[in-house]
Amino acid sequence: MENNKIFDWDTEQWETAIKNKNIILGHLPIDELLCQLAEECGELAQAALKLRRAIEKRNPTPKTYDECIENLYEEYADVDMVFNLIRILIDNDGTSFKKVAEIQVSKSTRWAKRLSERQVKM
Numbered sequence: 001m002e003n004n005k006i007f008d009w010d011t012e013q014w015e016t017a018i019k020n021k022n023i024i025l026g027h028l029p030i031d032e033l034l035c036q037l038a039e040e041c042g043e044l045a046q047a048a049l050k051l052r053r054a055i056e057k058r059n060p061t062p063k064t065y066d067e068c069i070e071n072l073y074e075e076y077a078d079v080d081m082v083f084n085l086i087r088i089l090i091d092n093d094g095t096s097f098k099k100v101a102e103i104q105v106s107k108s109t110r111w112a113k114r115l116s117e118r119q120v121k122m
Helices: 011-027 030-056 065-090 096-117
Strands: none
Touching (some): 030 065
């Protein structure tokens, strides 16, 4: 039977992740984490643009498609990690996941509507 877990971490990996987050939060104030988030977002944007170049091939890049995909994953992981550290500091009432999910539904609905109403299809 196939295992459909999103995360297939063992207890030791979870404990390590929690320990590392506590160390980071013990050393860096929110202003430094916000700077780190901005930096990581910039790197994620660059990775997305590089992947586009690898896909389109109009403006060649020495990186392969697979290298660009791996870099995109790495940069997304960095953004997600830093955002989650910030969320720990600012989520006073424990509702951040619900808030983010509600925003995503609203924005994806608006985006899908715009695309559906569009006259020219790609």
